[in-house]
Amino acid sequence: MDVPPASASSPAPGAGPGLDQRAELSEFLRTRRARLKPEDVGLPSYGRARRVPGLRREELAQLAGVSVAYYTRLEQGNGRNVSAEVLEAIARALRLTDAERAHLTHLAKPKQQRGRHAVRAQQVRPELRQLLDSIDTVPAYITGRRTDVLAYNSLASALFGDWDRMPARERNWARLVFLRPDYRELFVEWDGKASDIVGYLRMDAGCHTDDPLLASLVGELSMKSGTFRRLWAAHDVKEKSHGVKRMRHPLVGELTLSFETFRLVDDADQSLITYHAEPGSPSADALRLLASWSAETTAARPA
Template identity: 60%
Template sequence: MDQRTELSEFLRSRRARLRPEDVGLAHYGGRRRVPGLRREELAQLAGVSAAYYTRLEQGHGENVSSTVLDAISGALRLGQAEREHLTRLVRPVRRRGYTATRPQVLRSEVQHLLDTMETVPAYVVGRWLDVLGWNRAASALVGDFAAMPVEQRNVAWQTFRNPAVREMFADWSCKAADVVATLRLSAGRYPGDPRLGALYEELSEASEDFRRLWDTHNVADKGHCAKDLRHPVVGPLTLHHESFRLPSDPDQTLCTYHAEPGSASAEALRLLTTGAGAAATQSI
Protein backbone atom coordinates (compact mmCIF):
# COMPACT_ATOMS: atom_id res chain seq x y z
CA MET A 1 0.00 0.00 0.00
CA ASP A 2 1.43 3.33 -1.12
CA GLN A 3 1.84 5.81 1.74
CA ARG A 4 0.94 8.82 -0.39
CA THR A 5 -2.24 7.14 -1.60
CA GLU A 6 -3.15 6.16 1.94
CA LEU A 7 -2.77 9.77 3.11
CA SER A 8 -4.88 11.08 0.24
CA GLU A 9 -7.69 8.57 0.70
CA PHE A 10 -7.75 8.95 4.48
CA LEU A 11 -8.17 12.74 4.28
CA ARG A 12 -10.87 12.46 1.62
CA SER A 13 -12.78 9.89 3.68
CA ARG A 14 -12.67 12.08 6.81
CA ARG A 15 -13.79 15.16 4.86
CA ALA A 16 -16.63 13.24 3.18
CA ARG A 17 -18.28 12.33 6.49
CA LEU A 18 -18.75 15.98 7.56
CA ARG A 19 -21.62 18.22 6.49
CA PRO A 20 -21.43 22.04 6.52
CA GLU A 21 -23.97 22.22 9.34
CA ASP A 22 -21.83 19.81 11.40
CA VAL A 23 -19.03 22.37 11.59
CA GLY A 24 -21.02 25.59 11.75
CA LEU A 25 -20.91 26.52 8.06
CA ALA A 26 -23.97 27.84 6.27
CA HIS A 27 -25.69 25.41 3.92
CA TYR A 28 -27.77 27.09 1.25
CA GLY A 29 -29.46 23.96 -0.05
CA GLY A 30 -29.18 22.50 -3.51
CA ARG A 31 -27.27 19.45 -4.64
CA ARG A 32 -23.59 19.29 -3.74
CA ARG A 33 -21.27 17.67 -6.25
CA VAL A 34 -19.17 15.97 -3.58
CA PRO A 35 -20.19 14.26 -0.33
CA GLY A 36 -19.32 16.16 2.81
CA LEU A 37 -17.23 19.32 2.96
CA ARG A 38 -15.52 20.82 -0.04
CA ARG A 39 -11.75 21.22 0.11
CA GLU A 40 -12.16 24.99 0.23
CA GLU A 41 -14.48 24.71 3.22
CA LEU A 42 -12.13 22.44 5.10
CA ALA A 43 -9.19 24.74 4.37
CA GLN A 44 -11.20 27.70 5.68
CA LEU A 45 -11.94 25.85 8.92
CA ALA A 46 -8.29 24.88 9.36
CA GLY A 47 -6.99 28.37 8.60
CA VAL A 48 -4.85 27.36 5.60
CA SER A 49 -5.10 28.17 1.93
CA ALA A 50 -7.17 25.95 -0.32
CA ALA A 51 -4.09 25.28 -2.46
CA TYR A 52 -2.09 24.19 0.59
CA TYR A 53 -4.77 21.79 1.78
CA THR A 54 -5.34 20.45 -1.73
CA ARG A 55 -1.66 19.60 -2.02
CA LEU A 56 -1.78 17.76 1.31
CA GLU A 57 -4.88 15.82 0.27
CA GLN A 58 -3.10 14.82 -2.92
CA GLY A 59 -0.60 13.01 -0.73
CA HIS A 60 2.15 15.63 -0.44
CA GLY A 61 2.75 15.73 3.30
CA GLU A 62 6.35 16.90 3.23
CA ASN A 63 7.23 19.72 5.62
CA VAL A 64 3.75 20.02 7.13
CA SER A 65 4.13 21.54 10.58
CA SER A 66 2.61 20.08 13.73
CA THR A 67 0.55 23.26 14.12
CA VAL A 68 -1.03 22.79 10.70
CA LEU A 69 -1.65 19.09 11.34
CA ASP A 70 -3.39 19.96 14.61
CA ALA A 71 -5.54 22.55 12.84
CA ILE A 72 -6.55 20.12 10.09
CA SER A 73 -7.23 17.37 12.65
CA GLY A 74 -9.46 19.74 14.58
CA ALA A 75 -11.30 20.86 11.45
CA LEU A 76 -11.92 17.22 10.51
CA ARG A 77 -13.11 16.40 14.06
CA LEU A 78 -10.60 13.57 14.34
CA GLY A 79 -10.46 11.37 17.42
CA GLN A 80 -7.18 10.56 19.14
CA ALA A 81 -6.52 7.36 17.17
CA GLU A 82 -7.29 9.18 13.92
CA ARG A 83 -4.96 12.06 14.80
CA GLU A 84 -2.13 9.63 15.49
CA HIS A 85 -2.86 7.79 12.25
CA LEU A 86 -2.78 11.03 10.23
CA THR A 87 0.54 11.99 11.81
CA ARG A 88 2.06 8.61 10.91
CA LEU A 89 0.82 8.90 7.32
CA VAL A 90 2.42 12.32 7.02
CA ARG A 91 5.60 11.37 8.90
CA PRO A 92 6.28 7.62 8.70
CA VAL A 93 8.40 6.48 11.64
CA ARG A 94 11.47 4.32 11.15
CA ARG A 95 11.46 1.95 14.14
CA ARG A 96 14.80 0.96 15.59
CA GLY A 97 15.44 -2.76 15.33
CA TYR A 98 12.33 -3.38 13.26
CA THR A 99 12.44 -5.34 10.03
CA ALA A 100 9.29 -6.12 8.11
CA THR A 101 9.98 -9.85 8.04
CA ARG A 102 11.04 -10.22 11.69
CA PRO A 103 8.66 -12.74 13.34
CA GLN A 104 7.00 -11.82 16.59
CA VAL A 105 7.74 -14.13 19.49
CA LEU A 106 5.87 -14.33 22.78
CA ARG A 107 8.07 -14.36 25.87
CA SER A 108 7.77 -17.57 27.89
CA GLU A 109 6.95 -15.55 31.00
CA VAL A 110 3.87 -14.12 29.27
CA GLN A 111 2.71 -17.60 28.29
CA HIS A 112 3.15 -18.68 31.90
CA LEU A 113 0.95 -15.74 32.93
CA LEU A 114 -1.72 -16.82 30.45
CA ASP A 115 -1.65 -20.35 31.85
CA THR A 116 -2.30 -19.12 35.39
CA MET A 117 -5.50 -17.36 34.25
CA GLU A 118 -7.46 -20.59 34.39
CA THR A 119 -11.01 -19.19 34.27
CA VAL A 120 -10.27 -16.00 32.29
CA PRO A 121 -10.13 -16.54 28.52
CA ALA A 122 -6.99 -14.71 27.41
CA TYR A 123 -4.70 -14.59 24.39
CA VAL A 124 -2.00 -12.32 23.00
CA VAL A 125 -2.07 -10.90 19.47
CA GLY A 126 0.70 -9.29 17.47
CA ARG A 127 0.72 -6.27 15.22
CA TRP A 128 -1.43 -7.94 12.53
CA LEU A 129 -3.73 -9.74 14.99
CA ASP A 130 -1.83 -13.02 14.71
CA VAL A 131 -2.52 -15.04 17.86
CA LEU A 132 0.88 -15.57 19.50
CA GLY A 133 -0.20 -17.27 22.70
CA TRP A 134 -3.38 -18.33 24.50
CA ASN A 135 -4.68 -20.24 27.48
CA ARG A 136 -7.02 -23.19 27.88
CA ALA A 137 -9.96 -20.93 28.72
CA ALA A 138 -9.52 -18.98 25.47
CA SER A 139 -9.61 -22.20 23.46
CA ALA A 140 -12.81 -23.18 25.27
CA LEU A 141 -14.41 -19.83 24.44
CA VAL A 142 -13.33 -19.06 20.88
CA GLY A 143 -11.89 -22.30 19.51
CA ASP A 144 -8.86 -24.56 19.67
CA PHE A 145 -6.01 -22.39 18.42
CA ALA A 146 -3.59 -25.30 18.59
CA ALA A 147 -5.66 -27.21 16.02
CA MET A 148 -5.68 -24.32 13.55
CA PRO A 149 -3.07 -24.00 10.78
CA VAL A 150 -0.67 -21.20 11.68
CA GLU A 151 -1.85 -18.96 8.83
CA GLN A 152 -5.43 -19.19 10.16
CA ARG A 153 -4.42 -18.42 13.74
CA ASN A 154 -5.33 -14.79 13.22
CA VAL A 155 -8.28 -12.78 14.56
CA ALA A 156 -8.97 -11.07 11.21
CA TRP A 157 -8.80 -14.37 9.28
CA GLN A 158 -11.18 -16.03 11.74
CA THR A 159 -13.57 -13.06 11.69
CA PHE A 160 -13.98 -12.94 7.93
CA ARG A 161 -13.33 -16.50 6.80
CA ASN A 162 -14.72 -18.71 9.54
CA PRO A 163 -18.55 -18.95 9.38
CA ALA A 164 -18.67 -20.20 12.98
CA VAL A 165 -17.20 -16.91 14.22
CA ARG A 166 -19.79 -14.91 12.28
CA GLU A 167 -22.50 -17.03 13.91
CA MET A 168 -21.04 -16.76 17.42
CA PHE A 169 -20.90 -12.95 17.65
CA ALA A 170 -24.43 -11.55 18.02
CA ASP A 171 -23.31 -8.24 16.49
CA TRP A 172 -20.81 -9.59 13.98
CA SER A 173 -20.83 -6.38 11.92
CA CYS A 174 -19.53 -4.41 14.92
CA LYS A 175 -16.87 -7.05 15.59
CA ALA A 176 -15.78 -6.98 11.94
CA ALA A 177 -15.58 -3.17 11.86
CA ASP A 178 -13.43 -3.13 15.01
CA VAL A 179 -11.05 -5.73 13.55
CA VAL A 180 -10.54 -3.80 10.31
CA ALA A 181 -10.13 -0.48 12.14
CA THR A 182 -7.42 -2.06 14.28
CA LEU A 183 -5.60 -3.38 11.22
CA ARG A 184 -5.81 0.06 9.60
CA LEU A 185 -4.20 1.62 12.64
CA SER A 186 -1.33 -0.88 12.50
CA ALA A 187 -0.93 -0.25 8.78
CA GLY A 188 -0.06 3.35 9.60
CA ARG A 189 2.51 2.22 12.16
CA TYR A 190 4.16 -0.30 9.83
CA PRO A 191 3.76 0.76 6.20
CA GLY A 192 4.90 -1.77 3.64
CA ASP A 193 4.90 -4.80 5.96
CA PRO A 194 4.56 -7.91 3.74
CA ARG A 195 2.53 -9.77 6.37
CA LEU A 196 -0.21 -7.15 6.15
CA GLY A 197 0.01 -7.19 2.37
CA ALA A 198 -0.55 -10.94 2.23
CA LEU A 199 -3.39 -10.81 4.78
CA TYR A 200 -5.03 -7.90 2.96
CA GLU A 201 -4.89 -9.67 -0.40
CA GLU A 202 -6.39 -12.88 0.98
CA LEU A 203 -9.22 -11.22 2.88
CA SER A 204 -9.99 -8.79 0.05
CA GLU A 205 -10.36 -11.65 -2.37
CA ALA A 206 -12.45 -13.75 0.00
CA SER A 207 -14.74 -11.18 1.64
CA GLU A 208 -16.79 -8.34 0.21
CA ASP A 209 -17.44 -7.21 3.80
CA PHE A 210 -13.71 -6.85 4.41
CA ARG A 211 -13.25 -4.80 1.22
CA ARG A 212 -16.14 -2.51 2.13
CA LEU A 213 -14.89 -1.93 5.68
CA TRP A 214 -11.28 -1.39 4.55
CA ASP A 215 -12.41 1.29 2.12
CA THR A 216 -13.98 3.32 4.94
CA HIS A 217 -10.45 4.13 6.23
CA ASN A 218 -11.74 3.99 9.82
CA VAL A 219 -9.09 3.50 12.50
CA ALA A 220 -9.57 2.56 16.15
CA ASP A 221 -7.67 1.38 19.20
CA LYS A 222 -10.42 -0.04 21.42
CA GLY A 223 -9.22 -0.99 24.87
CA HIS A 224 -12.52 -2.31 26.18
CA CYS A 225 -16.06 -3.14 25.09
CA ALA A 226 -18.96 -5.48 25.84
CA LYS A 227 -19.63 -8.47 23.58
CA ASP A 228 -22.74 -10.61 23.25
CA LEU A 229 -21.91 -14.14 22.13
CA ARG A 230 -23.95 -17.19 21.13
CA HIS A 231 -21.69 -20.01 22.25
CA PRO A 232 -22.39 -23.48 20.79
CA VAL A 233 -21.86 -25.18 24.17
CA VAL A 234 -23.22 -22.85 26.89
CA GLY A 235 -25.48 -20.57 24.85
CA PRO A 236 -25.78 -16.76 25.22
CA LEU A 237 -22.96 -14.90 26.97
CA THR A 238 -22.46 -11.23 27.73
CA LEU A 239 -18.74 -10.67 28.30
CA HIS A 240 -16.49 -7.68 28.87
CA HIS A 241 -13.46 -7.53 26.60
CA GLU A 242 -10.37 -5.76 27.96
CA SER A 243 -7.07 -5.39 26.12
CA PHE A 244 -3.67 -4.24 27.36
CA ARG A 245 -0.49 -3.51 25.41
CA LEU A 246 2.55 -5.30 26.84
CA PRO A 247 5.09 -2.73 28.11
CA SER A 248 8.03 -4.83 26.92
CA ASP A 249 6.59 -5.05 23.39
CA PRO A 250 3.86 -2.49 22.51
CA ASP A 251 3.12 -4.43 19.31
CA GLN A 252 1.74 -7.27 21.43
CA THR A 253 -1.66 -6.97 23.09
CA LEU A 254 -3.14 -9.10 25.85
CA CYS A 255 -6.85 -9.69 25.23
CA THR A 256 -9.12 -10.95 28.00
CA TYR A 257 -12.80 -11.75 28.50
CA HIS A 258 -14.71 -11.77 31.77
CA ALA A 259 -18.33 -11.69 32.91
CA GLU A 260 -20.16 -9.58 35.49
CA PRO A 261 -19.68 -11.30 38.87
CA GLY A 262 -22.76 -13.24 39.94
CA SER A 263 -24.37 -13.08 36.51
CA ALA A 264 -25.71 -15.97 34.45
CA SER A 265 -22.86 -15.32 32.02
CA ALA A 266 -20.32 -15.69 34.84
CA GLU A 267 -21.73 -19.10 35.75
CA ALA A 268 -21.83 -20.17 32.09
CA LEU A 269 -18.23 -19.03 31.62
CA ARG A 270 -17.18 -20.97 34.73
CA LEU A 271 -18.79 -24.12 33.37
CA LEU A 272 -17.24 -23.55 29.96
CA THR A 273 -13.70 -23.08 31.21
CA THR A 274 -13.69 -25.95 33.68
CA GLY A 275 -14.35 -29.65 33.26
CA ALA A 276 -16.91 -30.88 30.75
CA GLY A 277 -17.60 -27.49 29.20
CA ALA A 278 -14.01 -27.01 28.10
CA ALA A 279 -13.79 -30.58 26.83
CA ALA A 280 -16.96 -30.22 24.77
CA THR A 281 -15.89 -27.08 22.91
CA GLN A 282 -14.95 -27.77 19.30
CA SER A 283 -12.57 -25.75 17.17
CA ILE A 284 -14.30 -22.84 15.46
Protein backbone atom coordinates in the same frame (compact mmCIF):
# COMPACT_ATOMS: atom_id res chain seq x y z
CA MET B 1 -0.32 -22.43 24.28
CA ASP B 2 1.41 -20.24 21.77
CA VAL B 3 2.26 -19.87 18.14
CA PRO B 4 5.94 -20.55 17.46
CA PRO B 5 7.61 -17.24 16.55
CA ALA B 6 8.79 -18.58 13.21
CA SER B 7 5.24 -19.50 12.19
CA ALA B 8 3.80 -16.19 13.37
CA SER B 9 6.15 -14.12 11.27
CA SER B 10 7.14 -16.29 8.30
CA PRO B 11 6.29 -14.64 4.96
CA ALA B 12 3.03 -15.81 3.46
CA PRO B 13 3.05 -17.18 -0.08
CA GLY B 14 2.84 -14.33 -2.56
CA ALA B 15 3.65 -11.64 0.00
CA GLY B 16 4.59 -8.53 -1.90
CA PRO B 17 5.48 -4.92 -1.11
CA GLY B 18 3.65 -2.98 1.57
CA LEU B 19 0.78 -0.52 1.24
CA ASP B 20 1.09 2.78 -0.65
CA GLN B 21 1.58 5.31 2.15
CA ARG B 22 0.74 8.33 -0.05
CA ALA B 23 -2.49 6.73 -1.26
CA GLU B 24 -3.42 5.78 2.30
CA LEU B 25 -2.96 9.38 3.49
CA SER B 26 -4.90 10.76 0.53
CA GLU B 27 -7.87 8.43 0.91
CA PHE B 28 -8.01 8.86 4.68
CA LEU B 29 -8.26 12.65 4.39
CA ARG B 30 -10.82 12.41 1.58
CA THR B 31 -13.08 10.09 3.54
CA ARG B 32 -12.84 12.20 6.71
CA ARG B 33 -13.68 15.36 4.74
CA ALA B 34 -16.57 13.66 2.94
CA ARG B 35 -18.33 12.70 6.17
CA LEU B 36 -18.61 16.32 7.40
CA LYS B 37 -21.55 18.45 6.30
CA PRO B 38 -21.21 22.25 6.09
CA GLU B 39 -23.81 22.71 8.80
CA ASP B 40 -21.76 20.47 11.09
CA VAL B 41 -19.04 23.13 11.22
CA GLY B 42 -21.18 26.27 11.00
CA LEU B 43 -20.88 26.83 7.24
CA PRO B 44 -23.82 27.60 4.91
CA SER B 45 -25.16 24.77 2.80
CA TYR B 46 -26.35 25.30 -0.75
CA GLY B 47 -28.67 22.31 -1.00
CA ARG B 48 -28.86 20.57 -4.36
CA ALA B 49 -26.41 22.98 -5.95
CA ARG B 50 -23.67 21.36 -3.90
CA ARG B 51 -21.89 18.77 -6.08
CA VAL B 52 -19.46 17.21 -3.62
CA PRO B 53 -20.22 15.08 -0.55
CA GLY B 54 -19.12 16.70 2.65
CA LEU B 55 -16.86 19.73 2.82
CA ARG B 56 -14.97 21.20 -0.10
CA ARG B 57 -11.19 21.41 0.12
CA GLU B 58 -11.47 25.19 0.26
CA GLU B 59 -13.80 25.02 3.23
CA LEU B 60 -11.62 22.56 5.10
CA ALA B 61 -8.52 24.68 4.46
CA GLN B 62 -10.35 27.75 5.77
CA LEU B 63 -11.38 25.93 8.95
CA ALA B 64 -7.83 24.69 9.52
CA GLY B 65 -6.24 28.06 8.81
CA VAL B 66 -4.02 26.87 5.95
CA SER B 67 -3.89 27.72 2.26
CA VAL B 68 -5.93 25.68 -0.18
CA ALA B 69 -2.78 24.77 -2.10
CA TYR B 70 -1.10 23.54 1.08
CA TYR B 71 -4.04 21.37 2.07
CA THR B 72 -4.45 20.07 -1.48
CA ARG B 73 -0.83 18.85 -1.51
CA LEU B 74 -1.41 17.08 1.77
CA GLU B 75 -4.60 15.43 0.55
CA GLN B 76 -2.72 14.29 -2.52
CA GLY B 77 -0.47 12.30 -0.20
CA ASN B 78 2.45 14.72 0.16
CA GLY B 79 2.89 15.06 3.92
CA ARG B 80 6.66 15.04 3.98
CA ASN B 81 7.17 18.58 5.27
CA VAL B 82 3.94 19.12 7.18
CA SER B 83 4.36 20.37 10.74
CA ALA B 84 2.77 18.88 13.84
CA GLU B 85 0.89 22.17 14.37
CA VAL B 86 -0.69 22.02 10.91
CA LEU B 87 -1.67 18.38 11.39
CA GLU B 88 -3.31 19.28 14.69
CA ALA B 89 -5.22 22.14 13.04
CA ILE B 90 -6.46 19.82 10.28
CA ALA B 91 -7.39 17.17 12.85
CA ARG B 92 -9.47 19.73 14.74
CA ALA B 93 -11.17 20.91 11.55
CA LEU B 94 -12.00 17.32 10.60
CA ARG B 95 -13.15 16.56 14.15
CA LEU B 96 -10.98 13.48 14.35
CA THR B 97 -11.06 11.07 17.27
CA ASP B 98 -7.88 10.36 19.25
CA ALA B 99 -7.33 7.18 17.22
CA GLU B 100 -7.84 9.07 13.96
CA ARG B 101 -5.41 11.79 15.03
CA ALA B 102 -2.75 9.19 15.73
CA HIS B 103 -3.48 7.51 12.41
CA LEU B 104 -3.15 10.81 10.53
CA THR B 105 0.23 11.46 12.17
CA HIS B 106 1.47 7.96 11.31
CA LEU B 107 0.49 8.42 7.66
CA ALA B 108 1.72 11.98 7.22
CA LYS B 109 4.98 11.55 9.13
CA PRO B 110 5.83 7.82 8.94
CA LYS B 111 8.67 6.35 10.92
CA GLN B 112 11.85 5.31 9.20
CA GLN B 113 11.02 2.51 6.78
CA ARG B 114 12.81 -0.77 7.40
CA GLY B 115 12.73 -1.91 3.79
CA ARG B 116 10.02 -3.62 1.80
CA HIS B 117 10.71 -7.16 2.88
CA ALA B 118 11.87 -6.56 6.44
CA VAL B 119 9.40 -8.26 8.77
CA ARG B 120 10.24 -8.21 12.45
CA ALA B 121 9.67 -11.51 14.22
CA GLN B 122 6.84 -11.48 16.75
CA GLN B 123 7.90 -13.22 19.93
CA VAL B 124 6.09 -13.55 23.25
CA ARG B 125 8.22 -13.41 26.39
CA PRO B 126 8.33 -16.73 28.32
CA GLU B 127 7.07 -14.96 31.44
CA LEU B 128 3.92 -13.88 29.58
CA ARG B 129 3.31 -17.43 28.40
CA GLN B 130 3.61 -18.61 31.98
CA LEU B 131 1.15 -15.92 33.05
CA LEU B 132 -1.38 -17.07 30.45
CA ASP B 133 -1.03 -20.70 31.54
CA SER B 134 -1.60 -19.71 35.18
CA ILE B 135 -4.93 -18.01 34.38
CA ASP B 136 -7.56 -20.76 34.32
CA THR B 137 -10.80 -18.87 35.02
CA VAL B 138 -10.48 -16.00 32.52
CA PRO B 139 -10.06 -16.34 28.74
CA ALA B 140 -6.85 -14.47 27.86
CA TYR B 141 -4.65 -14.12 24.80
CA ILE B 142 -1.95 -11.92 23.31
CA THR B 143 -2.32 -10.27 19.92
CA GLY B 144 0.41 -8.78 17.78
CA ARG B 145 0.73 -7.18 14.37
CA ARG B 146 -1.94 -7.77 11.72
CA THR B 147 -4.36 -9.05 14.44
CA ASP B 148 -2.27 -12.22 14.82
CA VAL B 149 -3.01 -14.31 17.92
CA LEU B 150 0.47 -14.97 19.31
CA ALA B 151 -0.34 -16.82 22.54
CA TYR B 152 -3.43 -17.86 24.51
CA ASN B 153 -4.65 -19.92 27.44
CA SER B 154 -6.82 -23.03 27.24
CA LEU B 155 -10.02 -21.18 28.18
CA ALA B 156 -9.55 -18.68 25.34
CA SER B 157 -9.14 -21.60 22.95
CA ALA B 158 -12.32 -23.19 24.28
CA LEU B 159 -14.28 -19.93 24.03
CA PHE B 160 -13.14 -18.92 20.55
CA GLY B 161 -13.18 -22.23 18.72
CA ASP B 162 -10.37 -24.67 19.59
CA TRP B 163 -7.41 -22.64 18.40
CA ASP B 164 -5.14 -25.60 19.20
CA ARG B 165 -6.45 -27.45 16.15
CA MET B 166 -6.00 -24.54 13.75
CA PRO B 167 -2.92 -23.95 11.60
CA ALA B 168 -0.84 -21.11 13.03
CA ARG B 169 -1.55 -18.90 10.01
CA GLU B 170 -5.30 -19.13 10.64
CA ARG B 171 -5.02 -17.87 14.22
CA ASN B 172 -5.53 -14.33 13.02
CA TRP B 173 -8.60 -12.35 14.02
CA ALA B 174 -9.19 -10.85 10.59
CA ARG B 175 -9.13 -14.27 8.93
CA LEU B 176 -11.26 -15.81 11.67
CA VAL B 177 -13.97 -13.16 11.50
CA PHE B 178 -14.20 -12.74 7.73
CA LEU B 179 -13.35 -16.18 6.39
CA ARG B 180 -14.91 -18.62 8.88
CA PRO B 181 -18.73 -18.94 8.91
CA ASP B 182 -18.75 -20.30 12.48
CA TYR B 183 -17.51 -16.93 13.77
CA ARG B 184 -20.63 -15.29 12.34
CA GLU B 185 -22.56 -17.56 14.68
CA LEU B 186 -20.21 -17.07 17.63
CA PHE B 187 -20.56 -13.27 17.82
CA VAL B 188 -24.15 -12.11 18.30
CA GLU B 189 -23.29 -8.63 16.96
CA TRP B 190 -21.03 -9.90 14.18
CA ASP B 191 -21.23 -6.66 12.19
CA GLY B 192 -19.80 -4.72 15.12
CA LYS B 193 -17.01 -7.25 15.60
CA ALA B 194 -16.15 -7.10 11.90
CA SER B 195 -16.05 -3.31 11.98
CA ASP B 196 -13.80 -3.37 15.05
CA ILE B 197 -11.34 -5.79 13.45
CA VAL B 198 -11.01 -3.66 10.32
CA GLY B 199 -10.49 -0.58 12.48
CA TYR B 200 -7.66 -2.31 14.37
CA LEU B 201 -6.11 -3.52 11.12
CA ARG B 202 -6.31 -0.01 9.63
CA MET B 203 -4.55 1.38 12.70
CA ASP B 204 -1.79 -1.18 12.27
CA ALA B 205 -1.52 -0.36 8.58
CA GLY B 206 -0.97 3.31 9.38
CA CYS B 207 1.96 2.43 11.62
CA HIS B 208 3.47 -0.15 9.27
CA THR B 209 2.71 0.68 5.64
CA ASP B 210 5.97 -1.09 4.70
CA ASP B 211 4.77 -4.49 5.98
CA PRO B 212 4.39 -6.89 3.02
CA LEU B 213 2.57 -9.50 5.11
CA LEU B 214 -0.07 -6.98 6.11
CA ALA B 215 -0.53 -5.95 2.47
CA SER B 216 -0.86 -9.63 1.54
CA LEU B 217 -3.47 -10.18 4.25
CA VAL B 218 -5.49 -7.16 3.10
CA GLY B 219 -5.32 -8.39 -0.49
CA GLU B 220 -6.48 -11.87 0.47
CA LEU B 221 -9.40 -10.62 2.55
CA SER B 222 -10.41 -8.10 -0.12
CA MET B 223 -10.65 -10.89 -2.70
CA LYS B 224 -12.57 -13.28 -0.46
CA SER B 225 -14.94 -10.99 1.47
CA GLY B 226 -17.15 -8.26 0.07
CA THR B 227 -17.89 -7.04 3.60
CA PHE B 228 -14.19 -6.62 4.28
CA ARG B 229 -13.73 -4.66 1.01
CA ARG B 230 -16.54 -2.29 1.99
CA LEU B 231 -15.27 -1.73 5.52
CA TRP B 232 -11.66 -1.34 4.41
CA ALA B 233 -12.64 1.31 1.85
CA ALA B 234 -14.25 3.38 4.62
CA HIS B 235 -10.81 4.06 6.19
CA ASP B 236 -12.22 3.97 9.72
CA VAL B 237 -9.65 3.36 12.47
CA LYS B 238 -10.01 2.18 16.04
CA GLU B 239 -7.82 1.37 19.03
CA LYS B 240 -8.75 -1.75 20.98
CA SER B 241 -9.50 -0.76 24.59
CA HIS B 242 -12.45 -2.22 26.52
CA GLY B 243 -16.07 -3.09 26.00
CA VAL B 244 -18.67 -5.84 26.04
CA LYS B 245 -19.22 -8.72 23.63
CA ARG B 246 -22.20 -11.05 23.40
CA MET B 247 -21.44 -14.55 22.20
CA ARG B 248 -23.45 -17.63 21.33
CA HIS B 249 -21.24 -20.61 22.20
CA PRO B 250 -22.20 -24.03 20.80
CA LEU B 251 -21.55 -25.78 24.16
CA VAL B 252 -22.63 -23.34 26.88
CA GLY B 253 -25.06 -21.02 25.10
CA GLU B 254 -25.10 -17.23 25.27
CA LEU B 255 -22.53 -15.26 27.21
CA THR B 256 -22.13 -11.55 27.84
CA LEU B 257 -18.47 -10.86 28.58
CA SER B 258 -16.50 -7.68 29.25
CA PHE B 259 -13.07 -7.39 27.68
CA GLU B 260 -10.05 -5.36 28.72
CA THR B 261 -6.92 -4.56 26.71
CA PHE B 262 -3.47 -4.13 28.25
CA ARG B 263 -0.84 -2.87 25.82
CA LEU B 264 2.65 -4.15 26.68
CA VAL B 265 5.09 -1.47 27.75
CA ASP B 266 8.11 -3.15 26.15
CA ASP B 267 6.36 -3.91 22.83
CA ALA B 268 3.61 -1.54 21.71
CA ASP B 269 2.62 -3.97 18.93
CA GLN B 270 1.49 -6.57 21.48
CA SER B 271 -1.53 -6.48 23.78
CA LEU B 272 -2.93 -8.80 26.44
CA ILE B 273 -6.70 -9.23 26.09
CA THR B 274 -8.88 -10.67 28.86
CA TYR B 275 -12.60 -11.51 29.00
CA HIS B 276 -14.63 -11.80 32.19
CA ALA B 277 -18.25 -12.17 33.25
CA GLU B 278 -20.18 -10.25 35.89
CA PRO B 279 -19.97 -12.21 39.17
CA GLY B 280 -23.08 -14.26 39.91
CA SER B 281 -24.47 -13.86 36.40
CA PRO B 282 -25.59 -16.67 34.07
CA SER B 283 -22.56 -15.80 31.91
CA ALA B 284 -20.26 -16.45 34.89
CA ASP B 285 -21.87 -19.86 35.35
CA ALA B 286 -21.46 -20.61 31.65
CA LEU B 287 -17.82 -19.54 31.74
CA ARG B 288 -17.15 -21.83 34.73
CA LEU B 289 -18.79 -24.70 32.87
CA LEU B 290 -16.65 -23.99 29.83
CA ALA B 291 -13.51 -23.84 32.00
CA SER B 292 -14.35 -27.23 33.49
CA TRP B 293 -14.93 -28.74 30.05
CA SER B 294 -11.69 -27.20 28.79
CA ALA B 295 -9.69 -28.63 31.69
CA GLU B 296 -11.11 -32.11 31.13
CA THR B 297 -10.47 -31.94 27.39
CA THR B 298 -6.90 -30.73 27.86
CA ALA B 299 -6.17 -33.48 30.39
CA ALA B 300 -7.52 -36.13 28.02
CA ARG B 301 -5.32 -35.09 25.11
CA PRO B 302 -1.94 -36.74 24.55
CA ALA B 303 0.99 -34.68 25.75
